[in-house]
Amino acid sequence: MTDLPAESQPLSRPTFREAVRVYARIGCLSFGGPAGQIALMHREFVDELRWVEEDQFLHALNFCHLLPGPEAQQLATWIGWKLHGTRGGIVAGLLFILPGALVMALLAMLYVVAANLDWFSAIFLGIKAAVLAIVVQALLRIGGRALTTPLKRAIALAALVGIAVLALPFPLVILAALLTGYAAARWRPAWLGLGAGAPSVGSSSEPAPWRYSVKAIGVWGAIWAVPLLLVFVTLGRGHVLWDIGVFFSQLATVTFGGAYAVLAYMAQEAVSGFGWLSAGEMADGLGLAETTPGPLILVTQFVGFLAAYRDAAPFTPLIAGLLGAGLTLWVTFVPCFLWIFTFAPWIDRMERAAGLKGALAAVTAAVVGVIANLSLWFALHVLFERLIMVEWGPVAVQIPVLASVQWDALGLAILAAVLLFRFHWGIIPMLALCAGAGLLLDFV
Structure with a gap:
């Protein structure tokens, strides 16, 4: 049979x-x-x-x-x-x-203990170089799938210029893409590669499951807010845990397009805005997140840990770091449950929504531009020791000092690119080899 x-x-x-x-x-x-x-x-x-x-x-x-x-x-x-x-x-x-959150917590604790050791820094030089190759691979892969029409390519370019040159906020770039995609889907769907005549949201004959959705919003909205209220009541708005909770709550509402899309915005705010960690440490955190199971956005847990660890009062550094990591996890992932439990009963209706499909297509195109900015940001901070800021009106661009190129990092980045693009190595073995190569270079 x-x-x-x-x-x-x-x-x-x-x-x-x-x-x-x-x-x-x-x-x-x-x-x-x-x-x-x-x-x-x-x-x-x-x-x-x-x-x-x-x-x-x-x-x-x-x-x-x-x-x-x-x-x-x-x-x-x-x-x-x-x-x-x-x-x-x-x-x-x-x-x-x-599982990934537990591993990331252990790695973050190891990181703060060993960060000042030469051998540890050498290992992470290799990891940073490998991360640069990984981000470029993500850019090429997503760009190849997403940029299928002239309008999509224009949206991607506009997103890159808006973030890298004009320093526009990431949420504003996403909002502009959403509105552009929605309008194009309504009046010129072919510009986004969509077919005309898709049914509207209201075309379903099934009753709207309003009660379930409203209950989910109330319950999960309250669960989302509980730790923030506790921090506000016990520590006040001036404490680092309040900043962590509010920032990552905001981040949870704009993370369209996956972790790579939002990393540039998160890095900009965490490094330059709050001063929680350096650009190199941000690259280290992404390298750690690449080695753990679970979503890549667990890198936010690493950022939350370091932010609270370094501004620990009235706790010990370790307790503060764990509280920061836990709060970050909470406000990053509780919203995910809120979205699913609110909208899952509407899945059939949303699948037929032409405007939403257009908005998603435009956001995906904008994400390519955002990831291109992330690739540029990582390349500058990994490959060069010194950068200068050139400003002209609303334009602000970081330019590398060519004499400050880090040849070890450049060689490791080339090695990672060859392994990833030519020999199609998996991420874990490629990260391991680059980390080992970085350690070897430290002894040469």
């Missing part, structure tokens, strides 16, 4: 305990960024276990791209919600985050 192909086999419904075991396994194995994480979930839930239909999976993935936050974690949350309701969504979402 011939086995049926996977898509022809009937769906099975797991028990809650069976689902939890699979969620935990995925959380521990979710390396490789959103592409690898989504591929892993597709293989588990669609191909092997047959818990979710192919069309449902892709439908939900498109829906998650409309939301701010890490799409892979939100997809995991939606799958849990689809199988076992709210408790399933909570467990699936948490287990996707927690």
Whole structure:
């Protein structure tokens, strides 16, 4: 008897305990960024276990791209919600985050202990160079998929100029892209590569699940606000934990396009605005996040840890750092649950919304420009020791001092690029080799 192909086999419904075991396994194995994480979930839930239909999976993935936050974690949350309701969504979402969060907390503690050691700095020189190659790869991969029309390329260029040259705030760039995409989808959908005549949001005949959505907004909005209220009441608005909570709460509402898109904005504010860490330490944190399971946006946990560790009163540095990391995790990921539980009942309606599709396409194009700025930012800070700021009216551009080039970093970046683009190494072995090469150069 011939086995049926996977898509022809009937769906099975797991028990809650069976689902939890699979969620935990995925959380521990979710390396490789959103592409690898989504591929892993597709293989588990669609191909092997047959818990979710192919069309449902892709439908939900498109829906998650409309939301701010890490799409892979939100997809995991939606799958849990689809199988076992709210408790399933909570467990699936948490287990996707927690393994990587625990590893990142341990790495952050090791980082502050060993940061002043020469061998540790040498290892992280290799990691920074590797991160530069990783970000460039993300730029090329996303750009190749997203910039399919002249308007999309123009949006990407405008985003790059707006952030890198005019120093426009990241949320303003995203808002402009959203409005441009929405307008183009309504009046010139071909400019975004969209077909004309898509049904509107209100075309569904199903009753609107208002009650569920309103309840989700109230409950998860309150959960989001609780630690901020505690900080406000006990420590006041002048404490670093208040700044951490407010900043990363704002960040959680504008993280369209994944972690790479928002890193430049976060780095700009955390390094130049708040002074929580240096540009090199920001690159170190991204390197650590690349080596852990879970969403790349866990790099925010590293930033929160260092910010509170260095402004610890009235706590000890370690306790303050852990509180900063925990608060950052809370205000970064609780909004993800809010978005999913609020909008999941509307998924069919949102899939048919032409305006939203256009807005998403424009934001994705803008993200390419934002990632290009991130690539430039990392290259300048990794490859050169000194930069000068050139200002002319509203234009402000950082120019490297060519005599300050770091030849070790340049050589390691070339090595990383060759491994990634020519030999197609995975991120983890490539990071490991570059870290080892950096350590070796320190002894030469």
